[in-house]
Amino acid sequence: MKNIVLFASGNGSNAEEIIRYFKNNNEGVVVAIFSNKADAKVLERAKNHNIPSVVFSKTQLNDGFVLEQLHQFQPDLIVLAGFLLKFPESILKVYPKVINIHPALLPKYGGKGMYGMNVHQAVLENKEKETGITIHYVNEHYDEGEFIFQNSVNIEDCNTAEEIAHKIHELEHQYFPEVIAGILTRNS
Numbered sequence: 153m154k155n156i157v158l159f160a161s162g163n164g165s166n167a168e169e170i171i172r173y174f175k176n177n178n179e180g181v182v183v184a185i186f187s188n189k190a191d192a193k194v195l196e197r198a199k200n201h202n203i204p205s206v207v208f209s210k211t212q213l214n215d216g217f218v219l220e221q222l223h224q225f226q227p228d229l230i231v232l233a234g235f236l237l238k239f240p241e242s243i244l245k246v247y248p249k250v251i252n253i254h255p256a257l258l259p260k261y262g263g264k265g266m267y268g269m270n271v272h273q274a275v276l277e278n279k280e281k282e283t284g285i286t287i288h289y290v291n292e293h294y295d296e297g298e299f300i301f302q303n304s305v306n307i308e309d310c311n312t313a314e315e316i317a318h319k320i321h322e323l324e325h326q327y328f329p330e331v332i333a334g335i336l337t338r339n340s
């Protein structure tokens with residue numbers, strides 16, 4: 153059984169899907185949730201599932217505090233599920249297996265500033281016919297690590313960024329846990 157540590161900054165609907173999925177899958181278990189927002193809904197979700205959480209500041213992410221905290225959970229895989237800060241190289245050096253989910257078809261709509269609704273707004277403004285999700289390894293550059301999985305969805309019937317976001321969340325919930333399980337299996 154592999155230890156999964158989740159990092160999330162906000163709502164945490166993906167985090168919750170992942171927690172649920174691994175309650176019924178022996179490949180892995182979610183051992184902790186790390187968040188940089190003390191009032192993030194993801195922390196409430198963690199509590200409801202009896203999963204320990206660690207709250208930290210942007211400074212603590214980079215000064216060794218988070219790395220220190222991670223050691224006690226012995227992560228085999230770190231999953232960024234709606235984590236909005238840049239993941240530090242100092243942690244990647246110690247725990248290189250870190251993946252992220254991006255709510256667009258990278259390399260389009262990636263990079264600094266391209267997160268959350270900004271992505272869906274840009275997709276809408278460019279009148280894209282489809283968008284999708286990209287699950288990728290994390291390296292020292294925003295959204296540039298090796299791709300693991302992509303899936304797309306038609307959005308010709310969407311008139312608002314919120315409608316696009318809704319479709320993207322459905323894709324994420326459908327595929328993200330399975331893709332994580334695949335990674336754990338391949339690396340065992």
Ligand code: GRF
Nearest residue numbers: 163164165166234253254255
């Ligand atoms: C997701 O769309 C994810 O792709 C992006 O942030 C969003 C997080 O949603 N990185 P939630 O907090 O899991 O509901």
